[in-house]
Amino acid sequence: MPESPVVLHAIEFPVERKLHSRKLTIHGWCFDLTGEFLKGVRATVGEQIFTARRKRPRPYLGYRYPDHPEAAVSGFQIDVEVPRGRSIIQVECKRSDGRWVLLEELPVAAPWIAWPWKQKVSGQDYETWVHHYDTIHADDLVKLRQTGAALTDGPLISVLLPVYNTPLRWLKRVIETVLGQAYPKWELCIADDASPDPQVRKTIESYAAGDPRIKVVFRPSNGHIVAATNSALELATGSFVALLDHDDELRPHALLEMAREIMGNPEAALIYSDEDHLDEAGVRYAPYFKPDFNYDLLLSQNCVCHLGVYRADLVRQLGGFRAGTEGAQDWDLALRVFEAVGRDRIHHIPKILYHWRSIEGSTARGVSEKSYASSAGRKVVEDHLSRTNQAVEGVEEVKQGHLRVRWSLPNPPPVAIIIPTRNFRHLLEVAVESVLARTDYPNFRLVIVDNDSNEESTLDYLASLQAQGKADVLRIPGPFNYSLLNNRAVAACTEPVVCLLNNDIEIHERDWLREMVSQAVRPGVGAVGTKLYYPDGRIQHAGVILGMGGAAGHFLKGCDSSNESHGGRLHVCQNFSAVTAACLVVERRKYLEVGGLDEGDFKVAFNDIDFCLKLDDAGYRNVYTPFAEMSHHESASRGAEERTDAGKERATRETMLLRQKWQPYCEADPAFNVNLSMVHEDGSLGFPPRIGEWQTRREKRRSESSALLPPRGGGLG
Known part of the structure; x- marks a missing residue:
């Protein structure tokens, strides 16, 4: 010791x-x-x-x-x-x-x-993490049951279990995981969907005879999962319902955690948890440590999924589970709940409370095991967008289970692409020429902000761009202040959309600007960032995480472009608290609404992070899209200055200022998960997890829950 x-x-x-x-x-x-x-x-x-x-x-x-x-x-x-x-x-x-x-x-x-x-x-694998931080031992279970028994005023939670011809081994196991819950105020509502195997009925009846909390209905004919789940819902008398698949498992503390969250946040309409997979030998693998409610991620994948617990009266008010959504019925319900209550009544518990059983025919092995689930997911998102009057060109699968929404842009607005620079013609020329050659957007203007360039080659290049009408040059002298340069340029522009672009960027695909603008002009969206690569092809930026490394870091930085961790988040649109201004698109009115970039406290670093957080605080969602790709020679023109004593001192000061100004985000970024590392940017597991930060944030939210806030987000668009 x-x-x-x-x-x-x-x-x-x-x-x-x-x-x-x-x-x-x-x-x-x-x-x-x-x-x-x-x-x-x-x-x-x-x-x-x-x-x-x-x-x-x-x-x-x-x-x-x-x-x-x-x-x-x-x-x-x-x-x-x-x-x-x-x-x-x-x-x-x-x-x-x-x-x-x-x-x-x-x-x-x-x-x-x-x-x-x-x-x-060593220490990086999930098995090791589970061993140290997420294994429930016998003495732990005793304490959990004592805690559960003490919650005498806790809600009754009805667990909805649709069953169809489940192998008896897994049917018994799933029922046993409900019987083994540390929280006692539950009822298990089983709807057998006319299983042809008579042993299924016999097994269910045996369990029902042994515990009065188990309610059963045997459907006379097979109606598939939506009809069966609605039959289970008819049995439910609890104030909340939990969704459970017939071959999966609940963790022993699953309903206890849900009951605690409900009691602390009585306005909650939907609560969901993290999840992982369980193979036939009982080995846990492939965890999905999710962000807090993330609207654009929910349009891209069913990130709510398991374990989901819903307010029962709201589910009934919405008509229960909707026929025609089989395979994505819970995704559909989550979207309809969001439409009804907004994001503030959707809560997330960052704990693994649910195991997907990975067996042949289960979607835990991939959506391809049930191909209809993939097309159903596309349909429920299309229906949601139609109900909420959001104009899209279409919804398409980018991989099974993951979607891309192509937003309508019938009248592409003029865009000002702003590139601050000082010397380094070799970098600037690559950026400018790649924009001119690889941008199919019909209406943009290139504005180069020259900050005291004195190299003859750079000055000649700027003059040639002006002479050929390829770019306008705005000269702003003085010490380097990235915020001031961009603010002056935005003030001088008249275009309704602006794109902040570094001088060390190289565009990959021609439709990059259309994709980013179509996201940025949505009413509820603030800043839009994109997928950036290092020159060697590794990921440089796929969203910013607050608090990482003390102030901010990049999600999955340095990872291979094929990375599939964390639900494949690298490859789908989603919301982040911040994105980098190495390439950032935003409507000019929103830029001005929050005061642009901070010229005083964040002259060089973190001005983009601060700007994005101001947008978030104003009710806008910041979006990362992987469907606009480019290379970033990160800080290539500023690297030498950043390594000086003055540069290091400035960086330390700006780091402290960001932390002080946006401490709640830095302590527990809602777009990240407290079980993941804040030391490394590769999305690796946290050793140890920072569950205490989440507990602190939850307690703060509870103290504010007496005055229910209106839904944030500036609209669905």
Whole structure:
């Protein structure tokens, strides 16, 4: 056990007990609560000593512990090689008095023969994460049941279970997971959809005889899942209904978590959770850690899905489950609930409360297992858009289960494409020529904002662009201030739509501007960002996450373009709290409405993040679209200046200002998930998860729930 409570520490990526290699890397952080600086960190294995590489940035700890100067650089990394068989790794730190203090003891078992093809990255896999942070042991379950029993005023939750010829093994299992709930105030409403196997009926009747909370209806003829679920709904007497598929599993605390959320937020109309998959051997895999309610993501995929709990009277008021939506009936219901109540009454619990059973014929293995579900998803989104009078050219599948909405743009408005620059003709020329050659938009003007260029080559190029009528040049002298340059340019423009574009961008596809403008002119949309690549093809930007690295980071940065993690979010339109202004499109009136970019506090960095958050605060949704793609030679023209002492000092100051101004977003970005890492931008799992930040945000929301806020978002469009 650790010897000194005065040294605050954490191992960020827990070492697996059973290693697949004799080499591993330990990541973590530590600092002395007395304010003294530590002199070293090491790991020992027997007589072997491995010295840590220290002073790794941990900005988020600096913000959390501002009175401890070492907190912001308290990270360390230790490369360790362990002997064969079992051993113990001791992680120690050296305090200012020279004494080594034990922080952690990590028992490991290394292989006798380290087969290289069996190696995996320690601590990064879901199995390890589940082991450390999401395994419910027997004593945990006892405490959960005590908590559930104490909620005597909790709501009755009716679990709707449509059944059709379910293999008995899985039918028994799904019923047992309801019987095993820590929260006791439930009823299980089973609707058997005329299963031909007589053992199905016999099994259901047996369970119903053993628990009065189980209600059953046997339908005389098969009507498919919508009819069966509506039959189960007719049995329900609870104030809320939970949707459960006949071969899946509820976690033991699923209904308890839902009941707590309902009691804390009595206005809630829909509550959904995170989910993962379960194979036939009971191994968990492929988690989907979701964002809070995300309208444009819901148009792209059924991100609500499981576990979904709905207010029963609202479901009945909406007519129950809609015939003709089989395979996407819950997606359809979620959209209709949103239409009725808006986003503020839709809540998200960032915990895995539901396991999809992955067996042959289940959609857990892919929508291709039930091809009708994919076409049904497209239909329910089309119907929603029609009901809400949103003009679209069409809805198309980009992959099974994922959709793209093509928004109508019958009269493309004029667009001003604004490119600030200073020298670096070789970069600027690539950006300008790629815009001119690869933009099929019919009505745009290129405005280059020259900030004291003095290289003859650059000046000649700007003059030639003007002479040929390819671009207008707006000269704004003075120290570099990205916000001021763009604000002056927007003020000088008359076009109703503006595009902020860096001078180190290279366009890929000709329809990029049409896609972004068609998103930006929707009434409820603020800024629109796009998918950016590094020159080597890896992802550079697919949305901004607040709080990552202390201030802001890019979602899935550095990942391969085929990345399918987190529900394949890389490949679909969705809402983010912010997008980068390396390429950003927004209506000019909205830009001016929120005051444009901040010329005082955010002269160079985070001005785009601050701008997007001002739009979000004003009720607009910021959109990321992957259907406009380009390369970004990130900060190529500013890199040298950013590495100077003055540049580093400025960056630190702007980081602190962003954190102070937008702290709620930085603590728990609603477009992200507290179970994912805020240290790495690759979408990896958080070791540990930051569930406490979500709890804090939930408590704050509860304190405000007495005055129900109107739905935000500036309209559905």
